[in-house]
Amino acid sequence: MADLTLDYQLADGITKAPEENAVHSWVAATLDYLQENDKAVELTVRIAALEEAQQLNNEFRNKDYATNVLSFPFNSPVELPVTLLGDLVICQSVVEREAEEQQKSAIDHWTHMVIHGTLHLLGYDHIEDDEAEEMEQIERNILASLGISDPYQTADNMELNTQ
Structure with a gap:
């Protein structure tokens, strides 16, 4: 089990978010899988409101959404x-x-986003197709170990694209 210190932050006004211990377990599952x-590992997970997320995305990625x-x-x-x-x-x-x-459960999607983000912090990316395939397979494997189905399959069994 990973020696993990998590700084879990909820922005003002956030009322719907996973429990800190759940987020901790998802990050730990990612570290353990890899x-x-x-x-010892430390990271911060901040649950942000729409305006803050848009501002940060615009400031650091030049994408105004x-x-x-x-x-x-x-x-x-x-x-x-x-x-x-x-x-x-x-x-x-x-x-x-x-x-x-x-048409996914919110908690399953939260789990996926925490794992996805943690992989980015560890150097994984999905810019190139081969990188995306590797990262998505790791996500699938970690999620499966947590009893969560493939997030890239819709009810119609069609591939989804994440950005």
Whole structure:
């Protein structure tokens, strides 16, 4: 089991969000799956409102809309005794809306977004097709270990694209 310190933050006005212990377990499952559990790890997960998520996405990605999850990896200039992974900002209203649109349970989608963001902090990406396939397969495997079905399959068995 990963030695994980989680700084869990809820923005003002957020009333619907997963419990901190659930978020902790999803990050730990990701670290354990990737065997990144031999050192102490710290990260922040912030559940943001729409306006904050849109502002951050615009400021850091030049995209003027709120997205489901933003990742801000920490790149340490020196070796530290604790690995600071970075920060995740997850937009509550986008995650809830996507879950409804994709006919998924909200908690399953929250789980997916935390795992997805954690993978970004660990250096995974989905810009290139081969990277996307690798990252999505890791997500599927971790989610399956938690009893959650493939998030990239709709009820019609069609592939979904995440951005």
